[in-house]
Amino acid sequence: MSRIVIALGGNALLQNGEKRDYETQYDHAYRTFENLKSVTENNEAVITHGNGPQVGDIQQSHDISGIQAHLHQSVAMSQGYIGEILANAYNNIRTKYGLRKNIFTIITRTVVDEDDPAFSNPEKPIGRYYSDGELGEARKNGWTMKKFKDGWRRVVPSPDPKEIVEEPVIEYLLHNGNLPIAVGGGGIPVVYRNGVMYGIDAVIDKDLASSVLATAIGADFFMILTDVDHVFVNYGKPDQRSLHEVRVDEIEKYLKDGQFGEGSMKPKVMAAIRFIRNGGKKAFITSIENSVNALSGGSGTVIVR
Structure with a gap:
């Protein structure tokens, strides 16, 4: 038995241009676990995943409603949202094939450095495209906007991941024969200031964060x-x-x-x-x-x- 971290790309839940509803994402998740069932059942496995379109949708919903939630809160919400889809799909595969493992969705935080140069040079696009006429309204939110081929998009920092806070919990679940879902969307970005942890607005690359986790747990x-x-x-x-x-x-x-x-x-x-x-x-x-x-x-x- 080997220990393996499996980082799911966006196509595990959605294809380009598809409707972003629960049913579509569930169907993809179900097929994903159909393909992965022997890998996850016969190894100590952790599932990680991206959150690209989903976190943008969540943030946009906040903007429309006027809630003005922090981006790190939206990342946390996306972990629960996607985790539910993946857990439901896995449980139904588990029942169908008589698999042994229980699945757990872990709200996961990732430590970054507040002095990371990404914070002074945001490049990661999130959310929808804005027209030239909407640009002024978007900038009123304090956003950094960047021009792309199809219009303007908000760009946010994408700092380098340093540490997975929940790594001991993930290790415990693995050791006891479970299937953890962790580091969703690269993890909720957090920093330490004078020894106190704070959330910070950024989006972390999920593959880089998954690599940090894989090293930490000795995969x-x-x-x-x-x-x-x-x-x-x-x-x-x-x-x-x-x-x-x-x-x-x-x-x-x-x-x-x-x-x-x-x-x-x-x-x-x-x-x-x-x-x-x-x-x-x-x-x-x-x-x-x-x-x-x-x-x-x-x-x-x-x-x-």
Whole structure:
């Protein structure tokens, strides 16, 4: 039995352009656990997940209602919202196949450094697009706005994760044969000021935070599940090539050469590299459908020492 952290990408709950209702997300979650049931049942596994569209929806609901909730509160709400969907789907898979494990959704905090340069240079887009005519109204909220191809979006800091506060609880649940859901959306960002913990408005990359967790709990394997079967170099070019088993030194060179997209594959590769550099055995990047094959060496990109 191995210990493994499984980081679910957004496609575990939603595909681009789909209606963001409970039923659609539940159906995807159910199929996700259909694919993962042998991995989670036969290993000590932790499930982590993103919260991209969901946290934006929650924040927008607050803005419309006039509540003006902090972004770190919206991240916390998204953990419960997504955790319910995943837990319900897993429980029904558990009943169908007679699986052993109980599932627990853990509201998880992630420590960041208040001096992280991301706080002076917010780049992470959240929420809907705004037109030129709506820009002034959006800025009245004190938001930093950035122009994209389809309009203006709010951008927020995305600091580097340092520590998972609930790691001892996750370890306890694993040790006692349970399936934890943790580090949702990268975790609720918190900082320490004079030894006192405070929430801070930011969004943490879930793959980087999952890598911190994987190292902290001594995971053997770290699996990042996304919407492609492999990592590619020269992506979209005539000489595009998929990576299968690749040593950490080699993929680190590709990273430094700018081979991976900023908002897509780059943080996944960074997270995998950090896990291996910090003592992990193997990191996998592949699709949900190929997760089982990837563990046996039959699919996906695997990063090794």
